[in-house]
Amino acid sequence: xxxLFNKRESEPQVSLPIHMGIIMxxxxxxxxxxxxxxxxxxxxxxxxxxxxxxxxxxxxIKHLTVYAFSTENWTRPNxxxxxxxxxxxxxxIEALSDFQNENIKVKFLxxxxxxxxxxxxxxxxxxxxxxxLTGMVLNIAMNYGGKxxxxxxxxxxxxxxxxxxxxxxxxxxxxxxxxxxxxxxxDVDLVIRTxxxxxxxxxxxxxxxxxxxxxxxxxxxxxxxxxxDNILTLYAKRKRRFGGV
Ligand code: IPE
Ligand code: IPE
Ligand code: MG
Numbered sequence: 001x002x003x004l005f006n007k008r009e010s011e012p013q014v015s016l017p018i019h020m021g022i023i024m025x026x027x028x029x030x031x032x033x034x035x036x037x038x039x040x041x042x043x044x045x046x047x048x049x050x051x052x053x054x055x056x057x058x059x060x061i062k063h064l065t066v067y068a069f070s071t072e073n074w075t076r077p078n079x080x081x082x083x084x085x086x087x088x089x090x091x092x093i094e095a096l097s098d099f100q101n102e103n104i105k106v107k108f109l110x111x112x113x114x115x116x117x118x119x120x121x122x123x124x125x126x127x128x129x130x131x132x133l134t135g136m137v138l139n140i141a142m143n144y145g146g147k148x149x150x151x152x153x154x155x156x157x158x159x160x161x162x163x164x165x166x167x168x169x170x171x172x173x174x175x176x177x178x179x180x181x182x183x184x185x186x187d188v189d190l191v192i193r194t195x196x197x198x199x200x201x202x203x204x205x206x207x208x209x210x211x212x213x214x215x216x217x218x219x220x221x222x223x224x225x226x227x228x229d230n231i232l233t234l235y236a237k238r239k240r241r242f243g244g245v
Contacts, residue, residue, distance in 0.1 A: 014232060014233055014235075014236035015236050016059065016060055016061060016232060016236075017061070017188075017189035017190035017212075017232075017235060018061075018062050018063060018186050018189055019062065019063035019064075019065070019185065019186050019187065019188045019189055019190075019207075020056065020061050020063070020064050020065070020188070020189065020190045020191075020192065021064075021065045021066075021067070021188045021190070021191040021192070021203065021204050021207075021208060021211070022052070022064070022065070022066045022067065022191075022192045022193075022194075023067045023191065023192070023193040023194070023195075023200075023201060023203055024045055024048075024049060024066055024067060024068070024194060024220040024223075025067075025193060025194050025195030025196075025197060025201075025219075025220055026041075026045075026194050026195025026196065026218070026219030026220045026221070026222075027041035027042045027044065027045040027219070027220050027221060028041050028042075029041070029195065029219055030044065030045070030219040030220065030221045030222065031044070033219075038080055039079075039080065039083040039084075041219075041221060042080075042083060042084055042087055043087065044221035045220045045221050046087050046090075046091050047221075048220060048221050048223060049066060049068075049091075050091070050094075050095075050098065051225075052223065052225075052228065053066070053099070053104070053138055054098075054102055055225050055228065056136060056228075057102050057103075057104050057135055057136040057138075058102075061136055062136060062137065062186075063136070063137045063139070063185050063186065064136060064137070064138050064139070065109065065138075065139040065140075065141060065182070065188065065204060065207075066138070066139070066140055066141065067141045067144065067201075067203050068088070068140050068141060068142045068144075069084060069088075069110075069141075069142045069143055069144070070141075070143075070144060070145060070201060070202055070203075071110070071111075071143055071144065071145030071148050071202065072145065072201070072202065074114075074143075085115070085116065085119065088115075088119055088142070089118060089119055089122065092119065092122040092123065092126055093122065095126060096122075096125065096126055096129065099126075099130065099138065100129065100130060100133070102135060102136075103133050103134060103135030103136075104130065104133060104135050104136050104137075104138050105130045105131065105133040105134070105135065105136070105137045105138065106126050106127060106130045106138050106140065107127060107137060107138070107139050107140070107181075108123050108126075108127065108139070108140050108141075108142055109139050109140070109141040109142070109144050109149070109181035109182065110141055110142045110143040110144035110145075110148075110149075110181065111143050111144075111148065112142070112143065114143050115142070115143065137185065139181075139182065139185070141203070141204075144181075144202075144203075145202045146200070146202045146203060146204055146205035146206065147202060147205070149180055149181055149206070150180075150205070150206060152179070153176055153179035153180050156179040157171055157175070157176065157179055176206075177206070177207075180206060180207065182204075182207055185207075187207050187208070187209070187210065187211070188204055188207045188208040188211040189211055189212065189235075189240075190211055190212045190213075190214065190231075190232075190235050191203070191204065191208050191211045191212070191213050191214070192214050192215075192216070192228075192231055193213070193214075193215045193216070194216055194218050194219060194220045194223045195217075195218075195219055195220060196215070196216075196217040196219075197215070198213075198215045210240075210242055212235055212238050212240065214231050214234060214235060216231065
């Protein structure tokens with residue numbers, strides 16, 4: 001358990017982001033450094049995902065979006081993609097009971113049609129069984145791409161215009177946001193990226209337009225509660241001006 005946000009204390013001691021995103025990167029390098037196959041890194045990363053999600057819920061994060069698989073990750077070697085799909089299957093089953101106990105509402109962001117019917121059914125089951133839960137909203141971005149999401153929103157709006165449901169003049173930042181996978185959720189306040197790369201890799205490019213970014217060299221399987229505490233402390237010190245003074 002982290003020091004700043006020990007769950008035995010009633011309130012966290014710094015102001016928290018309402019919506020936090022995590023780019024969980026560095027699994028492959030973590031394994032390689034240990035002389036293990038990359039898939040070991042993914043296993044360890046998935047385990048860490050489970051404990052960090054629970055920690056975020058316990059310290060009072062309201063919306064957490066994690067990047068699990070991008071639209072670009074299909075280009076990886078077939079055996080790695082298969083290993084990741086097997087992990088998703090296993091974790092979706094475990095997540096069912098695990099996150100339910102924590103009152104966590106789970107939502108998936110991305111194009112789910114590309115996954116096997118088994119995974120798609122599990123996704124539906126997880127979403128359905130948690131839809132009335134009132135705790136943290138956990139968005140799992142899978143086969144997610146920010147550009148894809150924006151194009152998708154454009155298509156939804158274009159259809160509405162063609163059907164005369166809305167006028168072009170009614171297309172606003174707000175009505176556009178309502179066509180994204182994250183409809184109804186607040187914009188992202190903080191994006192954390194582990195693994196040392198300083199790029200968005202197509203993650204929440206609309207929702208994080210004004211987010212604070214904090215990059216850390218720590219590889220995802222090594223990212224622990226205290227590291228999150230440190231980043232949240234850094235975040236709390238940032239002056240967010242949103243273009244003002
Ligand atoms: C992130 O870790 C997990 C996924 C993209 C699925 P990586 O697999 O990208 O690990 P590195 O960046 O190669 O170390
Ligand atoms: C971003 O990591 C995607 C996820 C963490 C799921 P990548 O490892 O795919 O990103 P790049 O290739 O370094 O940009
Ligand atoms: Mg990577």
